Amino acid sequence: MNRLSRRSWCRTTGTSSTWCGSPCSRPSTSSSNDPERGSVRFLSTRRRHPLAGLVVVLLGLTVLGGLYSLFAPRAADARSAEDDLVEQGRQLFLVGCATCHGLNGEGLLTERGTNYGPSLIGVGAAAVDFQVGTGRMPLAQNSVQAPKKPVVYNDAEIEAMAAFVASLGPGPSIPDxxxxxxxxxxxxxxxxxxxxxxxxxxxxxxxxxxxxxxxxxxxxxxxxxxxxxxxxxxxxxxxxxxxxxxxxxxxxxxxxxxxxxxxxxxxPEYGGHPLGGLGPVSEGAAAWIIGMGSLVIATVWIGTQGVRTRK
Incomplete structure (x- = not known):
């Protein structure tokens, strides 16, 4: 047998080869020989792309921002609505209250140093709601005491004025x-x-x-x-x-x-007519006017009847 054509078994590839100098071939790693292994390697390469981590972070931040904007309280909108209410109250205040209380609720003094209108800084929304809601303010005229009278402003306007005065300084708020x-x-x-x-x-x-x-x-x-x-x-x-x-x-x-x-x-009034519920004042007045008046009338009538009898 020719020496050059002599075959031998190659341990590396598991195939036979000749002694003519052709080396044993290495195992092939081509995807054509192992399709499943090639597809896994393709996916692994894509997952390890340098931009993959950045894409995941951006996606997470986008989702997180969307959830926050969906469930977060609307602080900016609430602040804007409150500012609008205060500004509305300020306009009403300038028209109906600033003449006595000053443009900024600081109060006004007369030439003698007495209060023409007291300061409203720190009186709170509760004071405005009471004074304006019961018609005591604005005053119709200067008097010893502000009487209760028909209300000038509606509920929305009173709320706006109370919000403006409350913004001037901390004070009692409208109760729950x-x-x-x-x-x-x-x-x-x-x-x-x-x-x-x-x-x-x-x-x-x-x-x-x-x-x-x-x-x-x-x-x-x-x-x-x-x-x-x-x-x-x-x-x-x-x-x-x-x-x-x-x-x-x-x-x-x-x-x-x-x-x-x-x-x-x-x-119920167990004692009859309450007479205003003023106690001894109204009861004493009723006793004198009605009681004594009746006695005087009866006395005069008896006297006139006696004179007629003697005649």
Missing amino acids: EEYTTASTDPELVSLGGEFFRTNCTACHNSVGAGGALPSGRYAPAIDDAEGVYVYEAMLTGPQQMPVFSDDVITPEDKQAIISYIAALRDE
């Missing part, structure tokens, strides 16, 4: 409806009666009918007052009324007082 609504709970009404008799009857009478005060002033009747205005009056202390802050009389106790005042409206 939870504490301004009267309750029919007997225990709460009884508790409110105790607070009312202790703190309010000296000026407002035991049934809230009001009463006279020195220097031509008076405590107004509150038997028909709305709960929110009763609360705001205690909170701000209008006219000569002292201030009963929430630290002095808690919101729960204020609600008890409101409940007691509301209960007085439905309480």
Whole structure:
């Protein structure tokens, strides 16, 4: 046998080769020989692309930003609406209040140094809601005390003016409806009666009918007052009324007082006509005018009848 054509087995490739000098071929890594392995390598190469990590980060940030914008509170919109309300209140204030209270609520002084209109800085929204909501402001004329009269502004305008005054400085805010609504709970009404008799009857009478005060002033009747205005009056202390802050009389106790005042409206008059609920003043006047007047009329009539009999 020819030596050059002699075959031998190649351990590397597992194929036979000749001694003629052709080397053993290496194992092929072509995808044509192993399709599955080639596709895996293709996908692995794409996953390890240098921009793949950047794309994933950008996608995550986009999703996170979208979720935040969807569920985040609209602080900017709320601030814009509040600013619009304050500006609306400012325009109303300049027309109806600045003449006495100044352009910025700083108050005005007369030539003698007395207040022409007090400062409103720090009085809070509750004071505006009470004074304007009950018609006491704006004043029709200068007087010892601002009387209750028909309301000039509507609810939206009062809210705007209250927002403007509240922006001038921190002060009492309008109370929550939870504490301004009267309750029919007997225990709460009884508790409110105790607070009312202790703190309010000296000026407002035991049934809230009001009463006279020195220097031509008076405590107004509150038997028909709305709960929110009763609360705001205690909170701000209008006219000569002292201030009963929430630290002095808690919101729960204020609600008890409101409940007691509301209960007085439905309480029957066991003693007949209440005569305004003013106590000995009205009762004494009725006794003198009606009682003594009747006696005088009866005496005169008896006298005239006696004269006619003698004739």
